[in-house]
Amino acid sequence: MKIVILGAGQVGRTAAYHLSREEANEVTVVDTNEDALRDLQDRLDIRTVAGNASYPTVLEAAGAAEADIIVALTSSDEVNMMACEVAYVLYRTPTKIARIRSAEYTNRKELFSEEALSVDVFISPEQLVTEYIERLIRHPGALQVLDFADGKVRLVGVRARRGGPLVGRAIRELKEHLPKADARIVAIYRAGRSIRPEGDTIIEEGDEVFFLAARNDLKRVMGELRKEDGPVRRVVIAGGGNIGFRLAKALEKENQVKLIERDTRRARKISELLENTIVLNGDAADEELLIEENIDSADVFASLTNSEEANILSAMLAKRLGAHKVMALINKPSYAELMESGSIDIAISPQTVTIGSLLAHVRRGDVVRVHSLRRGAAEALEIIVHGSDRSSRVVGKRVEEIRLPEGASIGAVVRGDEVIMAHHDTMIEADDHVILFLADRRQVEAVERLFLGAATR
Amino acid sequence: MFGVAHVLGSLLAIFGATYALPLVCSLIARDGQAFTFIIAAGISAGGGLLISFATRGHSRELKPRDGFLLATLSWVLMSASASIPLLIAIPGLSFTDAYFEAMSGLTTTGATILSGLDNLPPSINLWRHALHWFGGLGIIVLAVAVLPLLGVGGMQLYKAEAPGPVKDEKLTPRITETAKSLWVVYTFLTVIGILALRLCGMSWLDAICHAFSAMGLGGFSTHDASVAYFNSVPIELVLMLMMVLASLNFARHFVALRRLSVRPYLQDPEAKAIALVLTVSVPGIALLLTINGTYPDFITSLRHAAFNVISMATTTGFVTQNFEQWPVFAPIWMLFLTCITCSTGSTGSGIKMFRTLLLARQAGRELKLLVHPSAMWPVRIGGRPIPDAIGDSVLAFIFLYFMTVVVLTFALLLTGLNFDSSFSAIIASVNNTGPGIEAVGPIRNYSELTPIQTWICTVAMLVGRLEVFSVLVLFTPAFWRK
Numbered sequence: 011m012k013i014v015i016l017g018a019g020q021v022g023r024t025a026a027y028h029l030s031r032e033e034a035n036e037v038t039v040v041d042t043n044e045d046a047l048r049d050l051q052d053r054l055d056i057r058t059v060a061g062n063a064s065y066p067t068v069l070e071a072a073g074a075a076e077a078d079i080i081v082a083l084t085s086s087d088e089v090n091m092m093a094c095e096v097a098y099v100l101y102r103t104p105t106k107i108a109r110i111r112s113a114e115y116t117n118r119k120e121l122f123s124e125e126a127l128s129v130d131v132f133i134s135p136e137q138l139v140t141e142y143i144e145r146l147i148r149h150p151g152a153l154q155v156l157d158f159a160d161g162k163v164r165l166v167g168v169r170a171r172r173g174g175p176l177v178g179r180a181i182r183e184l185k186e187h188l189p190k191a192d193a194r195i196v197a198i199y200r201a202g203r204s205i206r207p208e209g210d211t212i213i214e215e216g217d218e219v220f221f222l223a224a225r226n227d228l229k230r231v232m233g234e235l236r237k238e239d240g241p242v243r244r245v246v247i248a249g250g251g252n253i254g255f256r257l258a259k260a261l262e263k264e265n266q267v268k269l270i271e272r273d274t275r276r277a278r279k280i281s282e283l284l285e286n287t288i289v290l291n292g293d294a295a296d297e298e299l300l301i302e303e304n305i306d307s308a309d310v311f312a313s314l315t316n317s318e319e320a321n322i323l324s325a326m327l328a329k330r331l332g333a334h335k336v337m338a339l340i341n342k343p344s345y346a347e348l349m350e351s352g353s354i355d356i357a358i359s360p361q362t363v364t365i366g367s368l369l370a371h372v373r374r375g376d377v378v379r380v381h382s383l384r385r386g387a388a389e390a391l392e393i394i395v396h397g398s399d400r401s402s403r404v405v406g407k408r409v410e411e412i413r414l415p416e417g418a419s420i421g422a423v424v425r426g427d428e429v430i431m432a433h434h435d436t437m438i439e440a441d442d443h444v445i446l447f448l449a450d451r452r453q454v455e456a457v458e459r460l461f462l463g464a465a466t467r
Numbered sequence: 468m469f470g471v472a473h474v475l476g477s478l479l480a481i482f483g484a485t486y487a488l489p490l491v492c493s494l495i496a497r498d499g500q501a502f503t504f505i506i507a508a509g510i511s512a513g514g515g516l517l518i519s520f521a522t523r524g525h526s527r528e529l530k531p532r533d534g535f536l537l538a539t540l541s542w543v544l545m546s547a548s549a550s551i552p553l554l555i556a557i558p559g560l561s562f563t564d565a566y567f568e569a570m571s572g573l574t575t576t577g578a579t580i581l582s583g584l585d586n587l588p589p590s591i592n593l594w595r596h597a598l599h600w601f602g603g604l605g606i607i608v609l610a611v612a613v614l615p616l617l618g619v620g621g622m623q624l625y626k627a628e629a630p631g632p633v634k635d636e637k638l639t640p641r642i643t644e645t646a647k648s649l650w651v652v653y654t655f656l657t658v659i660g661i662l663a664l665r666l667c668g669m670s671w672l673d674a675i676c677h678a679f680s681a682m683g684l685g686g687f688s689t690h691d692a693s694v695a696y697f698n699s700v701p702i703e704l705v706l707m708l709m710m711v712l713a714s715l716n717f718a719r720h721f722v723a724l725r726r727l728s729v730r731p732y733l734q735d736p737e738a739k740a741i742a743l744v745l746t747v748s749v750p751g752i753a754l755l756l757t758i759n760g761t762y763p764d765f766i767t768s769l770r771h772a773a774f775n776v777i778s779m780a781t782t783t784g785f786v787t788q789n790f791e792q793w794p795v796f797a798p799i800w801m802l803f804l805t806c807i808t809c810s811t812g813s814t815g816s817g818i819k820m821f822r823t824l825l826l827a828r829q830a831g832r833e834l835k836l837l838v839h840p841s842a843m844w845p846v847r848i849g850g851r852p853i854p855d856a857i858g859d860s861v862l863a864f865i866f867l868y869f870m871t872v873v874v875l876t877f878a879l880l881l882t883g884l885n886f887d888s889s890f891s892a893i894i895a896s897v898n899n900t901g902p903g904i905e906a907v908g909p910i911r912n913y914s915e916l917t918p919i920q921t922w923i924c925t926v927a928m929l930v931g932r933l934e935v936f937s938v939l940v941l942f943t944p945a946f947w948r949k
Binding site for chain 2 (some may be wrong): 012030036037039044051056057073
């Protein structure tokens, strides 16, 4: 697939990295900053073009005429929208994705309707990250909470802790413990390595367990794996940028939110926009301030500034001062790995959160949703099955009959409004939403082919 | 280090596959050399696979510095592999001479150390010319085209081998695809050339060999007398056209063929400069030859001047006349042209027209700055401003290039060779041209050199083909420091 990425910022670079390592993709990156491009060109097997992303000559040079997808990820909403418009008018590019941050635009759906702006999909990384953190806060104890089928099914990552009834026992006992709830453990990571979950696999303390469950059953399943955390009440947010502000806005109704912002003017501005949040003007790494504001009674401390180093340090400090659980926004995968193994409870990687929404459009077949897991090593997909039992290698088959590649497993099937946890004898029907878990991202192509068999023939 | 060896092994193994070409030729011509090539292919492929297998645990992504080591080592090793058939098939040939011949072939120098070319087995002759063809666009570009597993490492490798200062220009986003596109264009032009030469009356073997030689800008011929053997104007015209095409940037050919338009050439500042240099030099030297009375009339002068000047300027090295007998201005001018003419991304070597233009513009800027000390004058080529970093690297290149020429010329002088021979031999070797003057002149060849002199020229060819940097960086302490 020929992909043109506009903008070599944080998100653009990650997108280029993830997309170009899949052999089938040919990626071209456009940016005005030639140094950034040179750096990128040295690391990835891509083409780069320097210039303003919305200019026709630049798009032409980047191969927009032959491109299958244009992904506009520059820092300017206006350039992104314009670039999509130009690409559509001049080259009829089939899929145009734009990053649009400002709610001013995204709130007016009619702007993106058929006859209006030629943006097929808009993504707002800040919005996605905010929602992600919000879900984490609402599900205390989870490392990751990902939505499938409009939230009917959720994939949750949890670290098993002593006190959970299922810890130290075999997976198949889950059924006996919770006869009513339907859940399926799709992956276990022990000391960073993937373990194939079988009925007799014993869950050990410290395992990272991923399970799929209907929304209502989540809590009970999590309670099996660790002692239930109390609901979150007091939240302290460090950094009043885009994400920090949105998060405070989303949480302030139900929680006690304190937000620490260093810049006086910004602090004043968000204090005007927020109603129930206490906005504090100061440094999140200031011990005095944290103690003064009772950090030791905070249920969650989320460090969400632009600087990942500052996030790491202030989160570590908050943890030491007694915050119950600390999260930090960390861009560099290597930092995230370092931190999650000890000092910080949850490292949030904005790129991994965002990249999934891009990957869904690059995948062949009717892929509705892709979630990148474990910093891109694993992937969870939601695919709609098409065709009949004759044309498809999936439809009309029982789960055990489908020849999935190594490391892939079908976790759940959503049929209309019904959520069915996949068992070996579950029958797949046409138009089902199948939720798959891939322990190894490199198997994606094999899975695509398996499900495509339907669409092409 | 083992990571480099692992890739090196697979490159060698791939190189082993190229022996299929002379092998088929040998079977068709029944010249009894089939076994020679089977042995050589076996050694190359077997050795390569062995190395690759022994280091299989060390497979990893290549780092930028690995590219240089790998490029240099693969040229050194592939030349050694390519000399095996020559050693087997030609009795009495020393390893020094066989290695020189192979390196001369792969680097598209075209300086030969063999005589009695007309009587060599056809498959051996084809092998010599095939080396030109593989080496012309670059054996690593070939490997990158067929070895997609190199990934980003492929780009590092490609950069270590690709000629010219601007190496980030990719035709397609994937380096493998870029390499494939280049090879498709290259093969296409070569096939057209073979058919044209055949139509002009060459035998199939001669047509294939000379097309390989002309497209790779090499200079080997199947005859001791080189192209003079044919004494045919149409053949000379076809070869001239091929040489000029091969001296242009293959990325332009690709775009021009895809759009079926000549505009890419017209917009290429290098192509324009090459056209200018040739349209001034050819009639100029023809006029000089007429006035001097070397040839009876202007048309004859023009014919010989055109062929020999183009052949030398494009670093090919075909000869039809003993241009050493021409007024001394002509051969020296031709040696000068050989240094500067070829385009970035062509199959030729030397300084490259891009660098020549850049240096001229940069010098011009310095002169203008004397008049307007606070003016901003970006250096432009073809209207596009060139980043200062490229200018700096070109300055460093030109210094290293001339120092290489100077040092190696002194080395030859030290062995007792006279100045004209030493200097022209080094110029002809570093630029991968072939013929020089005096001892290495157009009607003589490198067989008169002593073994030490031969090795010096071999080194010069390698350093010139890999554009100095890739080889010299290996001799800096910083490269080896962990």
